[in-house]
Amino acid sequence: xxxxxxxxxxxxxxxxxxxxxxxxxxxxxxxxxxxxxxxxxxxxxxxxxxxxxxxxxxxxxxxxxxxxxxxxxxxxxxxxxxxxxxxxxxxxxxxxxxxxxxxxxxxxxxxxxxxxxxxxxxxxxxxxxxxxxxxxxxxxxxxxxxxxxxxxxxxxxxxxxxxxxxxxxxxxxxxxxxxxxxxxxxxxxxxxxxxxxxxxxxxxxxxxxxxxxxxxxxxxxxxxxxxxxxxxxxxxxxxxxxxxxxxxxxxxxxxxxxxxxxxxxxxxxxxxxxxxxxxxxxxxxxxxxxxxxxxxxxxxxxxxxxxxxxxxxxxxxxxxx
Amino acid sequence: xxxxxxxxxxxxxxxxxxxxxxxxxxxxxxxxxxxxxxxxxxxxxxxxxxxxxxxxxxxxxxxxxxxxxxxxxxxxxxxxxxxxxxxxxxxxxxxxxxxxxxxxxxxxxxxxxxxxxxxxxxxxxxxxxxxxxxxxxxxxxxxxxxxxxxxxxxxxxxxxxxxxxxxxxxxxxxxxxxxxxxxxxxxxxxxxxxxxxxxxxxxxxxxxxxxxxxxxxxxxxxxxxxx
Numbered sequence: 001x002x003x004x005x006x007x008x009x010x011x012x013x014x015x016x017x018x019x020x021x022x023x024x025x026x027x028x029x030x031x032x033x034x035x036x037x038x039x040x041x042x043x044x045x046x047x048x049x050x051x052x053x054x055x056x057x058x059x060x061x062x063x064x065x066x067x068x069x070x071x072x073x074x075x076x077x078x079x080x081x082x083x084x085x086x087x088x089x090x091x092x093x094x095x096x097x098x099x100x101x102x103x104x105x106x107x108x109x110x111x112x113x114x115x116x117x118x119x120x121x122x123x124x125x126x127x128x129x130x131x132x133x134x135x136x137x138x139x140x141x142x143x144x145x146x147x148x149x150x151x152x153x154x155x156x157x158x159x160x161x162x163x164x165x166x167x168x169x170x171x172x173x174x175x176x177x178x179x180x181x182x183x184x185x186x187x188x189x190x191x192x193x194x195x196x197x198x199x200x201x202x203x204x205x206x207x208x209x210x211x212x213x214x215x216x217x218x219x220x221x222x223x224x225x226x227x228x229x230x231x232x233x234x235x236x237x238x239x240x241x242x243x244x245x246x247x248x249x250x251x252x253x254x255x256x257x258x259x260x261x262x263x264x265x266x267x268x269x270x271x272x273x274x275x276x277x278x279x280x281x282x283x284x285x286x287x288x289x290x291x292x293x294x295x296x297x298x299x300x301x302x303x304x305x306x307x308x309x310x311x312x313x314x315x316x317x318x319x320x321x
Numbered sequence: 322x323x324x325x326x327x328x329x330x331x332x333x334x335x336x337x338x339x340x341x342x343x344x345x346x347x348x349x350x351x352x353x354x355x356x357x358x359x360x361x362x363x364x365x366x367x368x369x370x371x372x373x374x375x376x377x378x379x380x381x382x383x384x385x386x387x388x389x390x391x392x393x394x395x396x397x398x399x400x401x402x403x404x405x406x407x408x409x410x411x412x413x414x415x416x417x418x419x420x421x422x423x424x425x426x427x428x429x430x431x432x433x434x435x436x437x438x439x440x441x442x443x444x445x446x447x448x449x450x451x452x453x454x455x456x457x458x459x460x461x462x463x464x465x466x467x468x469x470x471x472x473x474x475x476x477x478x479x480x481x482x483x484x485x486x487x488x489x490x491x492x493x494x495x496x497x498x499x500x501x502x503x504x505x506x507x508x509x510x511x512x513x514x515x516x517x518x519x520x521x522x523x524x525x526x527x528x529x530x531x532x533x534x535x536x537x538x539x540x541x542x543x544x545x546x547x548x
Binding site for chain 2: 075079083087146189191193261283291295
């Protein structure tokens with residue numbers, strides 16, 4: 001099987017560096033230049049020689065644009081880092097990037113504890129060196145009915161959990177974002193129950209698709225996307241993928257989550273991408289892929305049904321939404 | 322140029338410039354790729370907000386006249402209201418066309434599923450008769466009923482604000498979520514409607530008269546023959 005998200009672990013040195021990525025726009029631009037050059041060459045070879053740079057051939061892409069396993073090209077780094085729901089900085093998606101410029105992620109540590117045999121606080125460097133970082137190209141479906149395709153780098157949450165050994169009493173995993181009103185101006189707002197918290201059932205957390213992402217496009221995680229470490233659960237709405245994590249806790253009861261405490265009738269604990277369960281605000285049966293003009297249908301479990309549908313066997317997805 | 326300023330008052334120029342500049346800015350940002358990575362949604366949200374702002378401004382005229390006695394404001398309500406209707410129309414067209422590509426099944430689904438769409442659509446439908454009867458000929462033709470019809474705006478404005486609140490991520494009754502901006506609009510609308518309750522209006526008018534009287538006493542008018 002040649003599914004990108006099932007990619008075998010690779011050394012960090014083998015992850016495509018950003019310089020080799022090419023957004024579709026750049027590709028078209030490059031293609032346009034070459035086509036133009038060819039036209040010029042056809043009518044006046046001498047002109048063509050002087051306008052095409054000597055290294056023209058070398059600057060052409062050697063790689064096609066990155067794609068997910070369904071053939072969707074990845075979104076540009078520009079779009080990925082300038083359109084962010086990160087309410088700790090701002091509710092304005094375009095304002096997050098500038099506001100997050102000076103976010104301090106060094107030193108950073110993640111406390112892993114609760115119902116485990118080996119509780120441990122990991123320094124960020126240890127997480128990067130201890131766990132094999134791999135590339136995962138995932139679709140991200142926001143509950144607001146827009147989506148992107150993002151080339152994350154990171155490691156499976158299961159590899160971390162195996163190391164701390166959850167006890168038999170552990171049933172859920174709870175995650176918490178850094179609480180720091182100095183760095184996160186949005187956390188001063190009384191309209192939200194800070195800090196951001198999220199949760200997964202243990203089997204969801206152990207699923208191979210669930211990763212802790214530490215970067216994207218071969219770069220360290222940009223601040224606007226939840227640096228230095230965030231969760232990515234691609235079959236759930238984006239808000240489940242909590243950013244800038246400082247605490248991971250194994251617990252025996254279903255933990256409260258940010259959005260389900262704000263509006264429990266709209267956002268459930270599971271929040272699996274489900275085109276059949278309507279939302280009072282956004283269409284969940286269709287979505288707009290950022291960079292595309294028309295809507296496309298939303299796929300059950302965001303297109304990952306084969307890998308995750310069995311987690312919910314015998315459960316009513318309407319009841320446990 | 323002199324004629325231009327004779328024909329149009331500063332208030333008129335300000336209103337028309339404001340209303341059209343919002344559209345020009347949007348179009349400019351659209352073509353310079355400055356409308357976020359999701360420009361259709363940005364257009365949708367901002368035209369909606371402009372419509373509501375203009376609606377609030379049109380509601381502001383009467384109380385401002387009551388307080389400051391600036392009668393020209395009353396003449397400008399029509400322009401503000403019509404601009405609000407213009408932005409509401411653009412807002413609806415963007416929603417149906419750019420956002421949903423006139424996919425009727427999806428559109429009908431949103432109407433059936435989403436209360437905020439119903440509130441928004443009702444706002445627009447109720448604005449239609451007001452916009453079309455805003456001209457003098459209709460004012461004459463409808464007589465007393467014209468005023469009654471146009472008082473519908475006291476119902477439409479809160480409806481529009483509620484549409485805005487529901488369209489944001491959060492929960493009004495728990496006061497949780499991204500609600501600050503729509504709540505500010507709602508609060509202003511509530512205050513402007515309170516100003517229209519007869520006892521409040523009379524209190525405002527008598528307050529104004531007292532202030533004017535005080536002003537005249539402390540600043541006696543120069544005599545007509547003093548020049």
